[in-house]
Amino acid sequence: MEEPGSAVNGSVALTVREVITETPDAKTIVFDHPGDGLRYRPGQFLTLRIPSERTGSVARCYSLSSAPGHDDALRVTVKRTVDGYGSNWLCDNVAAGHVIESLVSAGAFTPKDLDRDLLLVGAGSGITPLLSIVKTALFDGTGRVVLFYANRDPASVIFAATLRELFAEHPDRLTILHWLENVQGxxxxxxxxxxxxxxxxxxxxxxxxxxxxxxxxxxxxQIGLPRGQIHIENFVSLSEDPFTQPATIVTARGDEDEADSAGVTVLLDGVTHEFDWPRSKTLIDVLLERGVDAPYSCREGECGSCQATVLSGQIEMTSVGALDEEDIADGLILGCQARPVSDQVSIEF
Ligand SMILES: Cc1cc2nc3c(=O)[nH]c(=O)nc-3n(C[C@H](O)[C@H](O)[C@H](O)COP(=O)(O)OP(=O)(O)OC[C@H]3O[C@@H](n4cnc5c(N)ncnc54)[C@H](O)[C@@H]3O)c2cc1C
Structure with missing residues (x-):
């Protein structure tokens, strides 16, 4: 049994400190911060392991609404999905003192520069990553922060009081535009x-x-924002269970794979890595095998954590999951789905 707070194979056991009812169908789970065992950037998410009598467990992603370096706890907010398994299990069963296994934080939905002017556009539970970005940008950045936030009605507004407080503290930098569907459609x-x-x-x-x-x-x-300045987070359920997958996948075709390889140059966090990329393996598998700390979570193409850009060369993807046509036209790929086609590929995370 994993000790609370210790990170093992990319997962960490988190102790629930408190559960807060936010709205009739949303609860915030507050975890003790496990210290160095879990670092995150604003907008990133946790992947929680939820017990199931049917399948052993299911994995579901929940965005952190806490601000790294400022909140002494980790917070996720779970909104019930009608007939959903994981969200209802969490809302019905989790209580203070419980220990829940989580993958370490992941996700690319995070500002590169906190000093930039940020426009955050959310609806319903989509507020969770945006709140983390709002808080972190106000505390650590210097730009303006504009939040457009749509909800069904006043009772369904998650974090209404927190947003009022943030506005009272930063009226010169924060603009909040609420939209209520029961009033405005x-x-x-x-x-x-x-x-x-x-x-x-x-x-x-x-x-x-x-x-x-x-x-x-x-x-x-339509108002002229370039595609590269628009970032999107898709709230989807994982269909596989990443907790049951090994940290690296080693194929049985060792020598054969090495013989049929492309060359790849990967730019990640300012460091350039160069190596052979066996054509049978995905980019994420190869990076993990080489000990490179590449971003990933679900490894199913669904969460988008391993998004990268092809700078030159050609790859193919088993599934384009989280990407749309424009992303693909812009050269975006999912590292967990990508295999090389050309003999030389250059990729930037
Ligand atoms: C990056 C990211 C961030 C997210 N952040 C948030 C967030 O901040 N807040 C939020 O509310 N949501 C968030 N989500 C969405 C969240 O991960 C779930 O998709 C959502 O809570 C719905 O999950 P669910 O299991 O309740 O519903 P569903 O996925 O619709 O549940 C139904 C599924 O569960 C299976 N199932 C049913 N019963 C069982 C059983 N007994 N055992 C096993 N399987 C069963 C069914 O086969 C079916 O596939 C996020 C998603 C992503 C990818």
Whole structure:
């Protein structure tokens, strides 16, 4: 049994400090921070292992709403999904003192520069990563932060009090634009375009239900934000259980694989790595085998944590999961799905 707080094979046992009811269908689970066992950036998520009598366990991702370096606890907020297994299990069963296994934090939905002006566009439980970004940018950055936040009605607004407090403390840097569907109707692309027009030079982060995100992205593109300045987090359920997968996958075809390899140059966190990339293996498997600390979580193409950009050369992907056509046209790939096609590939994370 893993001791609370110790990181083993990329997973850590987290002790629940408190459970807070946020709205009738959303609860915040507050974990003791395990110290160096878990570092994270604003906007990243945890992958929790949820027990199941049917399958042993299921894995579900939940974005951290806490601010790294400022909150002494880790916080995730779980909104019940109708007929969903994991979200309802967490809301119904978790209590103070419980220990839950989690993968270490992951995700690429995080600002590279906290001093930039940020436009955060969220709906419903999509607020969780955005709150972490709001807090961290206000505490550690210098730019303006604009939050557009849509909800069904006043009772379903998660973190209403926290947002009021943040606004009271930073009225000169924080702008909050609430949208209530019971008063204003659904936030259409045209409405979003007109409300967000003044922020066309900002770096944008969108999180919420799929149709909302589609409309928000279109609105931002129409007001002239370049594609590279729009970041999106998709809240999907994992269909596999990454807790039961080995940290590295070693194929039985060793020598054969090495013979049929491409060359790859990977730029990650300012360091350039060069090595052979066996054509039968995914980029993430090869990086992990070589001891490179590459970003990944689900390894199914669903969470988008291992997104990278092809600078030159050609790859193929088993599944394009979290990517859309424009992402692919922009050269984005998922490291956990990518295998080389050309003899030489250059990739940047
Ligand atoms: C990066 C990321 C961040 C996210 N952040 C958040 C967040 O901050 N807040 C939030 O609320 N959500 C978040 N999500 C979504 C979250 O991960 C789940 O998708 C969501 O909670 C719904 O999960 P669910 O299990 O309740 O529903 P579903 O996935 O719809 O549950 C149904 C599934 O569970 C299976 N199932 C049913 N019964 C059982 C059983 N007994 N045993 C095993 N399997 C069973 C079914 O086969 C079915 O596939 C995030 C997702 C991602 C990828």
């Amino acid at each position: 659904l936030p259409t692309t045209a409405a979003l375009q007109s409300m967000l027009q003044p922020y066309d030079g900002f770096e944008a982060f969108i999180c919420g239900p799929k149709p909302f995100m589609r409309g928000a992205r279109l609105a931002l593109e």
